[in-house]
Amino acid sequence: MHKIYGGILLVLIACFALYNTHIYSDKTLFGKVRLSEQAQHGEQLWLRNNCNACHQLYGLGGYLGPDLTNVVATKSPEIIKIFLVSGVRSMPVFSFSEQEKDQLVQFLKEVNETGYYPNKEATIKNTGWVDLHYKK
Amino acid sequence: MKKNLRYPIYYISVGLCCLVLCLTAGLLAGFQYVVPTFIKQLLPFTALRPLHTLFALSWIFMGSIGSILWYIQNDTRYRYQSFSIIKLQFWLFLLTGLAITVCYVLRKFEGKEYLEFPHLFYFPILLGWLLLAIYYFRAMWTSFASWPAYYWMWGTGMVFMIFHFTEAHMWILSYFKQDYIQNLTMQWKAGGAYVGAWNMLVYGCSMYVMEKTSGSGAYSRSKTAFFFYFLSLVNAMFNWAHHVYPVPNAEWIRYAAYLISMTEWIILIRMIYLWKTNLPTAVKKKYRIAYKVMMLSDLWIFLNLVLALLISIPAINLFTHGTHITVAHSMGTTIGINTLILLSSVAYLQESLKMYSAKDRHLILVLLKVFNISFLGFWLVLIVMGIEKSKWLYFTQNVLFSDFQDSMKYFHIGFACFGIGLLAGLGGIAFRMLKHNWDILKDSTENE
Numbered sequence: 135m136h137k138i139y140g141g142i143l144l145v146l147i148a149c150f151a152l153y154n155t156h157i158y159s160d161k162t163l164f165g166k167v168r169l170s171e172q173a174q175h176g177e178q179l180w181l182r183n184n185c186n187a188c189h190q191l192y193g194l195g196g197y198l199g200p201d202l203t204n205v206v207a208t209k210s211p212e213i214i215k216i217f218l219v220s221g222v223r224s225m226p227v228f229s230f231s232e233q234e235k236d237q238l239v240q241f242l243k244e245v246n247e248t249g250y251y252p253n254k255e256a257t258i259k260n261t262g263w264v265d266l267h268y269k270k
Numbered sequence: 271m272k273k274n275l276r277y278p279i280y281y282i283s284v285g286l287c288c289l290v291l292c293l294t295a296g297l298l299a300g301f302q303y304v305v306p307t308f309i310k311q312l313l314p315f316t317a318l319r320p321l322h323t324l325f326a327l328s329w330i331f332m333g334s335i336g337s338i339l340w341y342i343q344n345d346t347r348y349r350y351q352s353f354s355i356i357k358l359q360f361w362l363f364l365l366t367g368l369a370i371t372v373c374y375v376l377r378k379f380e381g382k383e384y385l386e387f388p389h390l391f392y393f394p395i396l397l398g399w400l401l402l403a404i405y406y407f408r409a410m411w412t413s414f415a416s417w418p419a420y421y422w423m424w425g426t427g428m429v430f431m432i433f434h435f436t437e438a439h440m441w442i443l444s445y446f447k448q449d450y451i452q453n454l455t456m457q458w459k460a461g462g463a464y465v466g467a468w469n470m471l472v473y474g475c476s477m478y479v480m481e482k483t484s485g486s487g488a489y490s491r492s493k494t495a496f497f498f499y500f501l502s503l504v505n506a507m508f509n510w511a512h513h514v515y516p517v518p519n520a521e522w523i524r525y526a527a528y529l530i531s532m533t534e535w536i537i538l539i540r541m542i543y544l545w546k547t548n549l550p551t552a553v554k555k556k557y558r559i560a561y562k563v564m565m566l567s568d569l570w571i572f573l574n575l576v577l578a579l580l581i582s583i584p585a586i587n588l589f590t591h592g593t594h595i596t597v598a599h600s601m602g603t604t605i606g607i608n609t610l611i612l613l614s615s616v617a618y619l620q621e622s623l624k625m626y627s628a629k630d631r632h633l634i635l636v637l638l639k640v641f642n643i644s645f646l647g648f649w650l651v652l653i654v655m656g657i658e659k660s661k662w663l664y665f666t667q668n669v670l671f672s673d674f675q676d677s678m679k680y681f682h683i684g685f686a687c688f689g690i691g692l693l694a695g696l697g698g699i700a701f702r703m704l705k706h707n708w709d710i711l712k713d714s715t716e717n718e
Contacts, residue, residue: 256588
């Protein structure tokens, strides 16, 4: 019996390898936005200060602060920069330089270009499936 | 007691300490919801949250590794294998964990959610898992042809842990760094599958305890047990995309997850159901704590089964994603299921070595009730908070986030109060078990 189980395991591992190769490759659709160098620095700052502990992007992260996926669509860069160093409520008092603030804002701008959250225009199907509203 | 058998007790003791620290960090973080400036300068939420999750994962890893090592060491076939590799692994994990704790307290972060530590720590953690896997397969390989399903689960869990831990760090490579959506998708692919990998370790322990306390080895070698093993493996491999349903990635990834997710939660409830119906009264009496704790996990499996099935439906997930309902699901599985199974496993180990006194047994059962009532309240408050957040996200306009948070004040207070009950109940049980571990080690030293 263990030979059969071993065979099933090998088949599953082969399927898994194929599946992973597709996800790791650029053949799979992940949108057209690519982060600029400045935005990548912004993402690094986002990680180094663990902004994700309180804030969310696409609803992923902590819940103490608001989701920031589309924050640049509703707030100007100047307002965002003021928030970054405000230390408001439970937010730590950060001391970002002007350049760092620009990098963080650029990161949020490019995340905003990738899609919507919450996806209020999504279409719900009878099967329980949801067609997301994508950014063009 | 053989010296080799002491190390599993050390793992479990460190795990129980991590459980207490996890609950404490979680409670302090909960207080910051109620009083935003509470210890903000000393330990802001940005430090408390990763500390809370670090200790939670450490409890699950150390508790399950300790249990597995004790179970295989206790089997005479594997007892005399060299144990130095495991001693090295223990100290590697312990020292790395301490170093990461210091980094978090000093707010030195580099990684993504749940793995926020500086990238350098990837290497000792990977080495630790590799050492464990080498020890496990070296010790067990000769008997492969007669492995019960839980040996398969432990072996698979270790290999997948190594793979997905590495996958979770692939975003550092420049190839993936530019594409934010692919990056985010892969982060949650690794994270979701990582949970599947540790579930293999924990659920394997539950099957082991069920088998040993029932005195029958038939189930773990049956076709049914292997069917469920493969079903959970398929889920671990392909069912992670419900974490990223709202992320605009390829539809086929989500289709596959939607189909597979519907099968997941029947797995463990069936295992426990079979065990519960067959267990003789004498066995229930001998392993009273192990039995009670395992049965309590049954309730939480049922509640989380319902919740997991609902949030795996994209139409419902659209509204629950990014709300506290997701937290209820993750807390329900890590505390309600994983923690209870591991505590049952620890109780089984301890009751096999040294019976609890009647007073201790009574105290643990009272603490278990305190935990259960508090956790039910905690879980329900999270669900109500999630519903309120969903209403705010999708059905209100022009209400600022800060105003919404203020309107949730009483829920936050309730959440923190139930958190105190959780710390009292689970923390109390952890302390009694630590004391019992201490007595076992002391007795073994005196007997030598």
